[in-house]
Amino acid sequence: MTGNREVITGSDFKRMVSGAYSEFLLEYEEINRMKGAGSMPGTHVLRTMGAAIMPLKDTKDDSIGGLSRRVAAGAQFGARGSAGVVLAQMFRGLGKGLxxxxxxxxxxxxxxxxxxxxxxxxxxxEQPERPIITLAKEVAKGAYHAVRANKPISEILETAIAAGEKALAKVGEEDAGARIMFSFLQGCLKGLDGNFVSPAVSLSLGLEAQQAGLPDPRNDVMRPYCVRFSVKNVQVDMEELEAHLKEFSTFALVERAATGVDVHLHTDHPGKVIEQAIGWGPLKGIHVTNMSEPHTLAAHDAIMKVALLAVAENKVQAKELQEQGVQIIATGSEMESPSVAELVNAAHSDLAYAYVMVAWNRDFWQAFRQVKRLLGERIELVLCETKQQQAAAIHAFDPNLTAVENAIVMREAAEETK
Structure with a gap:
């Protein structure tokens, strides 16, 4: 055991995360050309990283524990594609550990x-084990002894990278998943050392340094907190209040109640919402839920017992899905998978007590599974590989059955088309 007394601060963590984003800015197009990890894995992981770093820009918290949780929430909610979900889970574990x-x-x-x-x-x-997981295990083994020896964090990362290089030689450097894990480690080390070599987002100077033509992380701002409360004031102008709330939320609903109004919105600044709400009248029943973590979704006066949710890549497919009986449609395609946030927000609409989510592309599967992890029994999944399988599954849907019962018969219908 050495006498290392190095301390990793919140500022260090910011640089590491920014360094990882910087590295993916350099690598994402090359990763897109590699096999493995689905379609456009580089773009999906870059946009997931964009969602992860955005909470760092305006936060007042400088603790490494608080910052890591904010990054994890952004990544979990903004995750796209299989690679993005895996990366988000890594941030979630990191946040738990700190x-x-x-x-x-x-x-x-x-x-x-x-x-x-x-x-x-x-x-x-899935089996067999994917290269990104094979590499992750080798990296963990490589870092283990460095951690046990109380080495500085830069040496721990260097040891992990060395282990990753050996693993890459075994799995093949052309695998997208393995390259994503390796690029993440390299980016963290460069960020810790302040060795940025790409047009990284400047968290201190703003986002204007972002080069034209690159995905803009401001398009991936996540609002992972569900805030619900009642305002005891019958004079509140509901339309004006809802319009105001929508300025800093992705979903805002204001409904008339017996003594005032009930408010339900999704935001990234719950404290700001509650602080402003104090001026609208006496508050009661304040509930704040981090939707990026497993939670119970309580439906209030849901219209339906069970509803169908599917993904459409364009207006034509959206219309077809509506005609087939799908009630909720999220936007997504092979080139741009829907984010976990888009799917969770749809389920938070209180349209139904339970939802059957149908996927027609394997690239959607991990995001769908992540929604299931977050919302539990309210969600059932029917994971198809083609639009034809999805159409057969949707045709088998029966609104009189429960979500669980529907999922069983819908999966069977999809299987019959193979």
């Missing part, structure tokens, strides 16, 4: 990093 810490020692951060690797491994159940 929970409650203002600063972290190298050993504490190294253990949290290993925790993140473990979360990433759990998210992909």
């Amino acid at each position: 929970l409650g810490k203002h600063n972290a020692t190298s050993t504490e951060f190294g253990k949290a990093f290993q925790y993140g690797i473990l979360y990433a491994q759990r998210v992909i159940p």
